[in-house]
Amino acid sequence: MDILARRASSERATSELLRPLLRTGRGFYFLIAALLILVAWFLYAWYVQLTQGLVVTNMRTPVGAAWGGYIANFVFYVGLAHGGIAIAAAIRLLNLHKYQPVARMGEVLTIISLMMAGLSIMIDMGRPDRIFNIIIYWPERVATSSLTWDVTVIILYFTMSACYLWLTMRKDLALCLNRFPKLRFLYKILLIGYKPGEEHTINRMTWWLSIAIIFLVVMLSGGVVAWIFGLLPSRPGWFSALAGPYFLTAAISSAIAAIIVVSAILRRVFHWQEHIKTEVYSGLGTFLGILTLFYIYLIFSEQLTMNYAAPLAEFLISVKILQGEFAIIFWPMLIIGFLIPAMTLIIQGVRPKWFSLTRTVTASAFIIIAFWVKRFLIVVPSLLRPLLPFPEGSYSPSWVEWSIIAGILAMAVLFYVAFLKLFPILDLSEE
Amino acid sequence: MKQVKQIGRREFIKYLAGTAGLLLASKYAKPAFAFPSNREALGPTKSEANVGERNDGTGTTADELKKFAMVIDVGACIGCRRCMWGCKEENNTPDSISPLWIEVFELQLEGGVTGHPSPQDLKKGVTTSYTEAPKEGRWYLPVQCYHCDNPPCVKVCPVGATYKDEDGLVLMRYDRCIGCRLCVVACPYSARRFNWLKPEVPPEQINPLVPVRPVGVVEKCTFCVHRTRRGKLPRCVEVCPVRARHFGDLNDPESEVAKLLKENLSFRLLEEANTEPKLFYITRGKKWTS
Numbered sequence: 001m002d003i004l005a006r007r008a009s010s011e012r013a014t015s016e017l018l019r020p021l022l023r024t025g026r027g028f029y030f031l032i033a034a035l036l037i038l039v040a041w042f043l044y045a046w047y048v049q050l051t052q053g054l055v056v057t058n059m060r061t062p063v064g065a066a067w068g069g070y071i072a073n074f075v076f077y078v079g080l081a082h083g084g085i086a087i088a089a090a091i092r093l094l095n096l097h098k099y100q101p102v103a104r105m106g107e108v109l110t111i112i113s114l115m116m117a118g119l120s121i122m123i124d125m126g127r128p129d130r131i132f133n134i135i136i137y138w139p140e141r142v143a144t145s146s147l148t149w150d151v152t153v154i155i156l157y158f159t160m161s162a163c164y165l166w167l168t169m170r171k172d173l174a175l176c177l178n179r180f181p182k183l184r185f186l187y188k189i190l191l192i193g194y195k196p197g198e199e200h201t202i203n204r205m206t207w208w209l210s211i212a213i214i215f216l217v218v219m220l221s222g223g224v225v226a227w228i229f230g231l232l233p234s235r236p237g238w239f240s241a242l243a244g245p246y247f248l249t250a251a252i253s254s255a256i257a258a259i260i261v262v263s264a265i266l267r268r269v270f271h272w273q274e275h276i277k278t279e280v281y282s283g284l285g286t287f288l289g290i291l292t293l294f295y296i297y298l299i300f301s302e303q304l305t306m307n308y309a310a311p312l313a314e315f316l317i318s319v320k321i322l323q324g325e326f327a328i329i330f331w332p333m334l335i336i337g338f339l340i341p342a343m344t345l346i347i348q349g350v351r352p353k354w355f356s357l358t359r360t361v362t363a364s365a366f367i368i369i370a371f372w373v374k375r376f377l378i379v380v381p382s383l384l385r386p387l388l389p390f391p392e393g394s395y396s397p398s399w400v401e402w403s404i405i406a407g408i409l410a411m412a413v414l415f416y417v418a419f420l421k422l423f424p425i426l427d428l429s430e431e
Numbered sequence: 432m433k434q435v436k437q438i439g440r441r442e443f444i445k446y447l448a449g450t451a452g453l454l455l456a457s458k459y460a461k462p463a464f465a466f467p468s469n470r471e472a473l474g475p476t477k478s479e480a481n482v483g484e485r486n487d488g489t490g491t492t493a494d495e496l497k498k499f500a501m502v503i504d505v506g507a508c509i510g511c512r513r514c515m516w517g518c519k520e521e522n523n524t525p526d527s528i529s530p531l532w533i534e535v536f537e538l539q540l541e542g543g544v545t546g547h548p549s550p551q552d553l554k555k556g557v558t559t560s561y562t563e564a565p566k567e568g569r570w571y572l573p574v575q576c577y578h579c580d581n582p583p584c585v586k587v588c589p590v591g592a593t594y595k596d597e598d599g600l601v602l603m604r605y606d607r608c609i610g611c612r613l614c615v616v617a618c619p620y621s622a623r624r625f626n627w628l629k630p631e632v633p634p635e636q637i638n639p640l641v642p643v644r645p646v647g648v649v650e651k652c653t654f655c656v657h658r659t660r661r662g663k664l665p666r667c668v669e670v671c672p673v674r675a676r677h678f679g680d681l682n683d684p685e686s687e688v689a690k691l692l693k694e695n696l697s698f699r700l701l702e703e704a705n706t707e708p709k710l711f712y713i714t715r716g717k718k719w720t721s
Contacts, residue, residue, distance in 0.1 A: 053646045054610075055527075055627035062530065062621035066612045126610015126625065126647025133590040133609050140591050147589035147613050233704055234583060234619035386621040387701060388574060389536050389559045 014176075017428055019270045020420040021180060027269075028417075035414045042407015045400045046123060054126060056400045064393030065383040069401040070124035072375040073408065075247070076254070077117035078154070078225055079371065083255030084110030084161055085213045092210045098283065101276040102263040104425050107165040109258055112415045114158045116408050123404055146231055150224040157216045164209050167202050170194060172428045183422060222248030229378065236313035237306060237382035246298050253291040254371040257364035260284050262416070264361045266425070275426060278357055282349065285360040289345025292367055296338050299374075313387060320381045325394065329373055337370025491660035495597035498681040499654055499709065501668070502688045502697070503573055506714040507675035510535055510564030510571030514667035514676065518575075521655060521666035523643045525630035532624065532652040533575040533667060537561040539568065573676075574700070575667075576601065576622040576652040577708030584614035584623065593649070599681075599709060600654055608648035615649060619704045623651045654678070681709075691715075 015022060049056050059068045084107035090096045091103055122128050134151050141148045173187045174194055180187075222244040229235070230243025240246075260281060267276045306318035321330050341363035348355045384393050397405070419425070438446075515533045518524070524531055536559040564571060578601045585595050592608035595601050615623045629646040637643060640657040644650050655665035659678070663669075668676040679686035688711075691697075695713040 053626070053628035057627075060627070061612070061615050061623070061625050066615045066625065121611075124611070126612070126649075127608065127645075130590075130607070130609045133592075133607055137590045137607070141589055144586045145589045145613075146587055147611065151589065228613070232583065232587075232617050234617055383616065387619050387704075388621055389538065390530070390534070390621055391560060 014428060016270075016272070017275065017426045018176060018179070018424055019272075021176075021183075021422075021424065024421070031417065032414070035410045035417070038410035039407055039414060042404055042410065045403035045407065049123070049400050049404070050128075054124075056398060058395055058398045058401065060393060060395075062386055062390050065380050065395040067124070067379050067383060068395055069376065069397040069405055070120050072372065072379045073405050074117050074120040074124070075225060075375045075379070076372050077113045077120060077408075077412075079221060079247070079251035079254045079375075080258050081110045081113035081117065081157070081161075081255070082217055082221060082251045083113075083259045084108075084164070085210065085217055086252055086255055087259060088164065088206075088210050089214050092207050093214075096283070098277070098279055101272075101426060102259055102280060102284075104165070104168065104427070105263045105266065106255075106259045107161065107168070108416060108419050108425070109255070109262060110161045111158070111165060112412050112419075114154065114161070115415070116412050118154070118158075119408060119411075146224065146227045150228055153216060153220045153224045157213065157220050160209060160213050160216065164206055164213065166190065167206050167209070169423060170202065171199055172424045175428045176424060186422065217251075218248065221251035234387065235382040236311070236385070236387070237317040238378075240302065240305075242298065242302060242305075246295075246302065249291060249295045249298060250371055250374065253288060253295055254368055256284055256288045256291065257367040257371075260288065260364040261361055261368065264357065266420075272426065278355070281357055281360050282352065282355050285345045285355075285363070286349030288364060288367065289342050289349060292338055292342035293346065296334070296342065299334065299338075313385065316385055317381050320384070321377060326377060326381055330377060333370045333373040333377070337366050337373065341366045341370075491657065493597040493600070493660070496682060497598040499578065499599045499659060500679065500681045500688050501654065501665070501710045502677040502691045503710065503712050504675045504677075504715055505570060505572060505712050507673045508535075508571040508573060509673055509675075510537055510561070510566075510569070511672060512564070513670045513672060514573060517666045517670035518652070518655075520636070521638055521658075522641050522653070523630075523632050523637050524650075525626075525632050527626065527628050527630055528624050528650070530624075532622075532650075533573055536572045536574065537564065537566070537569050538572055572712070573667075574620060574622070575710070576618075576654075577620060577699070577706070577710040578652075578654060580707035580709060581705060583617040583619070583706060587613045587617045589613065598660070600656055600659075601651075602653055602656060603648075603650060605642060605644050605648050605650070610647040610649065612649065619701050619706065620708075623649050625649050 057068065057070075059065055087099050087103050087106040090099050122131060125131065134148070138148060138152075142152065170191055173191055174196075177184060177187050177191070226243040226247040229238040230240050233239040263276060264281065267273060303318055303322060306314040307322075310318070320326055344359055344363045348360065380395050384395060512535050515531050515535060518533050519531050522532065538559065578595075578599060580595075580599070582593075582595060582601050584593050585601060588594075589611065590607050590609055592604045593601060593614055594604065610625070612625055615621075615625055626644055626646050626648055630644055632643055655663075655667075659665060664678050665676075668678045677687050677691055679688040681689055681692075683689060691713060692711055695715050697711040697713045699708045699711055701708075
């Protein structure tokens with residue numbers, strides 16, 4: 001191919017990669033309008049909660065649940081935030097370069113999920129105006145408080161992931177610096193100190209950064225978030241050494257499922273079939289299937305322990321989940337949300353001929369929803385039966401809680417779409 | 432493109448040492464430098480313990496030689512709940528806090544120490560709530576914050592809003608609490624209460640010695656710290672008509688509680704939780720029903 005034709009085809013390729021930034025269809029405006037309506041409703045619900053107090057939720061103590069939908073939401077979003085590093089680790093540390101196309105999608109998912117996790121916590125607090133007390137009294141409390149550990153690790157993880165995203169984005173920003181005059185100012189800020197040969201140094205930095213982030217991942221989801229629950233004998237069902245591995249597996253699984261769904265949607269919307277090959281999905285799908293199957297084993301292990309010869313408190317909580325008022329969401333979650341999708345993904349992995357992208361994405365979507373339900377089932381049932389003979393309570397989220405949970409999801413999508421419109425989400429430099 | 436200024440290894444180590452030195456110095460610098468207006472909010476130090484009003488509203492100081500404890504005679508308690516309502520009046524507890532700081536359970540004799548109705552009993556409609564007491568074949572168990580010596584609530588608080596003071600009381604700093612409710616879920620005795628809405632107490636009923644709490648903070652029994660540090664008894668002990676409650680200083684061998692615990696078999700709830708509660712139950716007395 002002669003030079004002109006090569007340059008033309010390279011131009012075409014770049015235009016394809018930059019499609020979100022170049023074209024804005026009608027569907028985009030509809031989506032933004034719908035999301036803004038949801039976010040406005042969420043802000044109204046939050047206003048109601050701020051003015052009337054947390055009484056507008058259905059949380060109550062000691063008869064009832066002190067924590068509910070918001071905390072389940074928090075744990076869920078922290079889990080999703082592992083996606084970025086999971087893909088980044090696969091690429092950089094295991095040299096699985098076939099996942100490169102979805103790398104930045106995962107990293108953006110991480111940043112946005114962490115922000116939504118922090119927002120969920122802030123909304124759950126009785127005094128969000130005092131949120132900085134967590135920082136002010138950090139030195140005093142970091143030695144003993146599991147929540148302080150959680151705050152520490154989350155802030156560390158967010159900072160490192162943001163750095164990772166920024167560092168890996170620079171070369172692509174430099175490449176399209178001149179294509180988008182309106183964004184040039186923004187790109188210039190992010191390209192501070194840019195030198196054309198810096199990729200070599202950046203690669204080394206991000207290699208070490210990924211190792212540090214992986215360590216934090218274990219400490220985060222398999223550590224501090226789990227220990228908020230797992231270290232408390234006051235709540236039967238929570239107090240378990242299994243809490244760490246349990247939460248970690250859930251986190252990585254839900255994150256991979258989210259990456260599959262998000263990247264598949266983007267791939268379809270922007271016609272990136274050539275750039276994101278199906279082998280990405282067969283690899284991720286199989287891994288997700290195995291992890292989800294492992295998670296089902298962990299669920300079984302937990303319920304067996306709470307049932308076999310367990311103390312009364314644990315036994316009754318397990319009965320609540322398996323046969324009582326939560327059975328109606330537990331069993332569908334287990335069968336439709338985990339078991340069938342996991343088996344589908346594993347069978348597809350074992351028999352590559354049967355692979356179907358639609359099936360993979362559907363299975364992943366079910367798995368994500370099932371994980372939100374599972375987080376809810378971790379937080380709430382154990383809170384409903386105190387160890388002392390207070391009457392048992394009940395809990396299901398109020399309209400305010402549902403509005404806020406939906407609004408947080410809408411906001412996450414809104415931020416993601418904003419990123420798509422401001423920055424290249426695919427790597428430009430590998431052609 | 433500007434060339435980034437190169438610094439040598441030696442200079443870099445100097446910068447590092449300087450930063451480390453600054454960080455170390457700031458750790459040992461007096462907190463008053465950093466937060467001059469928040470001095471007392473950082474917690475009472477030994478020397479500050481004698482200075483003025485502390486923000487638990489008591490304006491009193493802990494005596495490190497004391498170890499406050501309470502003893503309740505379960506055999507004597509008739510379940511009248513005067514302790515519950517007396518506590519509510521004394522401590523400005525609003526109607527929005529329910530159950531109150533003290534809760535009295537009505538239990539059947541077969542219930543055992545924890546007294547939780549079994550699932551079979553629950554199906555038959557047995558509850559621990561009641562309106563008339565005393566009943567034949569029932570016994571009454573008042574519970575409240577036990578001011579544990581190994582309190583999980585104090586351990587988990589991310590801002591130090593709940594703290595264990597030197598005389599054994601577990602107290603609250605209402606103006607520090609962020610309302611995260613981790614202490615509420617950490618307490619195995621469900622002793623803590625949360626202000627889900629703005630508490631309203633009629634002005635004429637407010638006890639000026641006790642702070643009225645704001646919305647969004649956690650509260651609980653304080654063993655009437657504003658009374659007990661001035662040598663008086665907690666309100667619940669004072670109003671009990673059958674003298675089932677006793678309060679005092681465990682470190683004083685002549686105190687009522689020390690003597691009661693020496694002479695009677697006592698138990699505490701959820702011993703295996705390793706919280707070392709300081710409210711003991713004895714079963715010495717007879718029910719007073721006439």
